[in-house]
Each structure stands twice: as C-alpha cells, then as structure tokens.
Amino acid sequence: SVARLCQFFPSVNPKAALKWKNRGPKIVEEIVRYAPDVVCLQEVDAFDDFLAPQLAMHQYAGVWQKKSDRKQDGVAIFWNTQRFALEARDHVEFGLKEGVGLYVCLRQQNGEPPLCIANTHLFWDPAMEYIKLAQSEIYLNRAAAF
Secondary structure, three states: OHHHHHHHOOOOOOHHHHOHHHHHHHHHHHHHHHOOOEEEEEEEOOHHHHHHHHHHOOOEEEEEEEOOOOOOOEEEEEEEOOOEEEEEEEEEEOOOOOOEEEEEEEEEOOOOOOEEEEEEEOOOOOOOHHHHHHHHHHHHHHHHHO
16 A cells, blocks of 8 residues: 555655556656666566556566565566567575565577576565575575576
C-alpha cells in the first residue's frame, strides 16, 4: 500500500508519486530516455501487464522471476533486442526469508562472446545481515554454476 511505502520514502512528495500508476510510466520513460543495453530491476510486480509490453514497444525483451514467498514481486532483466537475444536463463530461490536471484546469458547480435547478467533482491532487514550473507553465498554459488 502507499501508506506502507511512505514510511520507507519519507522525502517523496507528493505521496501519490509512489502509486504504480504514476511510478510505472516514469520508470519506462527513464529507461527509454537513457537507452541502456541491459536493465536490471527489483521489486517488480507489474511485469506481464505493464513493463514487458511497454518496453517491447521500445525494442526490449525481458524475463521475470517472482520471489518464493507470498509476495507478488520479483526481479526482472530486460535487454535491447537489437543488440542481444536470450540464450539461457536460470533462477535461484533462497529459501531464507524473501528473495530471489535471476541469471540470463545473452547472445550478442554482433557475434561477440555472450554476456551473462545476474540480478538479485536480498532480504531487506539491516538487523539480519546473516540472512543477506547466506543468501549471497547461495546466489554466488549458483551464478558460478551458470
């Protein structure tokens, strides 16, 4: 809810800026403006119904992985389809609190070696650094195997 978001972003004004209907188009606008080759996003909960179709209109494709807990968000990786094509993907669910990791290997259209990208969202609580450390170990071990 917006009220819950407001406690994490007290300097955002007006609070309506935190609502997805306002935030989502701004995210797409920024991505299109800067035109990166690869975009990694966390806390994505509007992949199929907003981000993927909106970014597809600007020659981006992407993959999304939901967190393993009851939350509806996850992580996404998008790439410029004029530069890359998806060669492989994998993900890891930590099994420790909330969190997920996503990996893609992108074939470069110019024949250069593939580019592998990793994106994760670790548990947020600063008082539980041991959880983040354990999640990081799981994530890096899986990335090395990818």
